[in-house]
Amino acid sequence: MKHVHLRRFGGVAAATVAAGLLATPTVAVADAGPAVLGTSQGVDAQHLGACGPAGDPAWIGRSVNGPALNVKVAGTGARFGVWDVTTGAEDPVFTGEAQANGAPQAGLTVPGLLDGHSYAWHAWALQGAQVSAPSADCHFTVDTTSPTATVSSTDFPASGTAPKFAGQVGTFVVRTTDPVPAGGESSGIACIRYGWGNLGVGGCDSPDAVVPEDDGTATVSLRVLNWGTNTLNVQVIDDAGNVGGAGYTFYAPSNPNPPKAPGDVDGDGVPDVLLPDAAGNLQIISSGSGDTTPSAVIRAVQSPNQTSWSNVQVAHRGWDANMHAPMDDLLMHPSGSPALYFYSNQDYASFTGYPSAISRPSACQNAAGTAAACPAGFATDWHKADQIALIGSLDSRMVSSLMTVEDGNLWLFANPGFSYRLRTARQLTTDGAWAGYDLVAPGPDAAGNLALWARDRATGELHAYPIAKKADGTFDFSALADPKAGVVASGFTVDKYPTLGSSGDVDGDGKPDLWAVTADRHLVYYSGWSDPSGAGALK
The missing domain is CATH 2.60.40.2410 (Uncharacterised protein PF12988, DUF3872)
Incomplete structure (x- = not known):
């Protein structure tokens, strides 16, 4: 066999083959080479092993053994040649052979290439002593310096x-x-x-x-x-x-005079909307921003089930002043779960840990707030809570009280202690008429009066029930006896608006405001419950 020489004519590779060779292997075809192994972090696929043209070579980054060259080949292996285009030298800076090992592919790595230089390479298919015509040129430029x-x-x-x-x-x-x-x-x-x-x-x-x-x-x-x-x-x-x-x-530094606004989670003094995104993370969206870009995100892994916030009711309206600055804590209830969870807002919506469970009171009160025997079927856990809402503080502290709908009745869990340790369970209704209502907690108005809003899922009617503050400082819950009373708006059907909520007074007129999420996941704000304005699509 005569020795095979590698040479280049005008930038085109050729091979001299043994005289009388009749059958040659299939021409080697460049296969996504050159390819860099082990440096794939963050790089667009076209930069990882692309076979670039002479005018637009692929960029190859730093690797342990140098760029890897790969070709598809029908034969026993391939021979490679690499030329330095930057210097224009006629002789190759690297030659080598690789076996196919039974696969229609052969490859090797090229050490010692210079940072910032451009290179061209091609390959020949081998079949024993036979050598094919060369493949087309591939071009790449080496960059081994980190930015x-x-x-x-x-x-x-x-x-x-x-x-x-x-x-x-x-x-x-x-x-x-x-x-x-x-x-x-x-x-x-x-x-x-x-x-x-x-x-x-x-x-x-x-x-x-x-x-x-x-x-x-x-x-x-x-x-x-x-x-x-x-x-x-x-x-x-x-x-x-x-x-x-x-x-x-x-x-x-910490703010010596932090803004205090019930409904505010991230500490900017503006009430927030909390909604899950498509990936199951919980978005904190400032109601004063005018769009749906979240100011902070609580990851899905930090939800009560450590998977997603999508099936978790999240309520916020007030804070435990013993633990942190004035920003809303979160109460969470996964649908049908026996557990109710508390998430302490330690630092400007920096929820870095995991929520803790809240125990349920075992003593009951009647609608008047007098001690009474708990009704038959009173649950020892929270699995019957179809709806939860934090209505606001019932005393001088900012720790909110909780309302739930259980077996169609409205319950008030009040007298909260450290970390929302609720001490009393007050049954506000007994006729089961609250089944089928979505609770919305608008928070206090400028005069300190509370309210509860509710959407009738069957009709789409929105109801508002005043909870007025009496002269002795207590609150009057009598308006909650009949859920069908107090219709203030219509058209809020479940099909059109799957989710309703309130972040309190968003527009600064002293009255709480409604927000809604449409079926195609757009956030809409209302002044009170009228004059809608769209904030944009949610993630």
Whole structure:
């Protein structure tokens, strides 16, 4: 057999084959090569092993053994040649052979390639001593240098006194660079990922990713949830898949005069709407923002069943002042569950732990608030609670009282202690007429009077029941005796509006307001229960 020489003519590869060769293997065809193994984090698929044309080579990032070249081949193996396009040298910088091992594919890795240089490669199929014509050229450029980033903020500087407080939104400027190697090219910044805590694995299609401006700068606005020392983590990904990062540590002081607004969960002084997204996470949406972008999200894994918030009733209206700043705590009841859960809002909607269960009172009262024997069938747990609503505080504290619908009757669970340890169960109705009603808790009005709203699921009528504060400081619940009374609006059918709620006084007129979610998942706000205005589609 004569020796086979590799040479290039005008950038086209050729092979000299033994004289008299009649049958050659199938021409080797480039198979998604070159491919980089083990550096797939965050890189678009076209950058991982694409066979780029001469004018638009694929970017290949840093790998342990160098880029991996793969070809489909009908034969026993393949021979590879790699040329440095940047230097224009005629001789290959790498040659090698790989066995097919019974598969229609052969591949190898190429060490020692230079950062920033562009390369071309092709392959020949082997069948014993026979060699095919060459495959078409593949082109790639190597970028093995990680990008860098720095972060700054005038709202929350790394040193000195911050002009803003924990719970407020701060602006953070991320400046990135993708170092250019001497005599070569860099791939450029693909995106920036950012967030509090461990960012984990993710790419440029992640919800926490942003594409920087042409100068490599991105400005992001984030609510600082924790009082004290915070760290904003930044991850920079270049077009070759290399990853760099930075951590920005700063101190967020607590607000000495925090806003107090029942219905507010994230501490900005504006009541919030809490709704699950399509992935089962719980969104905290500021009712004053004008759109449906959440200010914070409680992950699905932090729900009572650690799976999803979708089938969990969530109520909020008040806080336990013994535990934290004035922001609503959450009460949660998974549908049909024997457990009712409490989630303490320790720090500006920074719900990082897991909810705790609330015990159920064993002593009962009648509608007048006098001690009475519990009715037959009174449950020792919460599985009969078809509806829950936190109506607001019944005393000078901000710990809210709970209303439920059980066996068609309305119950008031009051006298809450530390961590919403409810002590009394007061049966407000006994005729079972409340079956089929959705409870809505609008919270107190400007005069301190409470109310309960309810939607008749059969008719779509909205009812409002006043709970007036009497001269002695107690409240009059007599309007709740007949759920059919107090019709204030119609047309709120279940088909049109599967979900209704209230965040309290959103428009600042001293009266609570209704919100609704349409069948196609759009959020609609009302002034009271009229004059609807759309906020947009929910995630």
